[in-house]
Amino acid sequence: MNLRALVSVTGKPGLFKLIGQNKGGFILESLDEKKVKSTVNLSTTKMATLEDITIYGEEEEIRLLDIFETMKTGEQEIPDLKADGNTLREFFRGVAPGHDESRVYSSDIKKIISWYNIIKELPLFDEEAPAPVQQA
Structure with missing residues (x-):
């Protein structure tokens, strides 16, 4: 990605x-x-x-790109943005296990879903990230 x-x-x-x-x-x-x-x-x-955005985790932060990769596999149906907080939270437990539920709000989950909906059709979404530049 x-x-x-x-x-x-x-x-x-x-x-x-x-x-x-x-x-x-x-x-x-x-x-x-x-x-x-x-x-x-x-x-x-x-x-x-x-690439730099992370989500609060219980033990360590979770990269947004990892959450997008899990969403991309399609194992869980992505809820509507107007879904209730419990539905959003249940979905997020599946795509971001170990997230800190006291610090990740429903509004954060809605934002991540809306971002995913924007980028899922972009060619960059399926393109491999360039390798990091090696310093000499």
């Missing part, structure tokens, strides 16, 4: 693809149907790549 260029922006719904950089900040393209381009200034906005 190669989701390196995909980011979440604090305060903005959805996901974005990092497509460039200019003097004002980073140029992003929305991944929804509108394909809107915008520039964000990192001094006032926080961004996180999907």
Whole structure:
């Protein structure tokens, strides 16, 4: 899964693809149907790549990419975003066993499901991540 260029922006719904950089900040393209381009200034906005996002775990943090891989296998049906909290929690126990239920809220689970629904059809989702660069 190669989701390196995909980011979440604090305060903005959805996901974005990092497509460039200019003097004002980073140029992003929305991944929804509108394909809107915008520039964000990192001094006032926080961004996180999907590869770097983790979920609170009881013993150790769980990588978002690992959760997406489990969701991708299709062993569990993905609930509707309007499902009740118990349904969402039960689903999340299956795809992220060992998550800290006191620190991962229903709103977090809904966000992860909505992100998955956005990226599941993208070619990057099935592409292998590039190997890390070796330092000499």
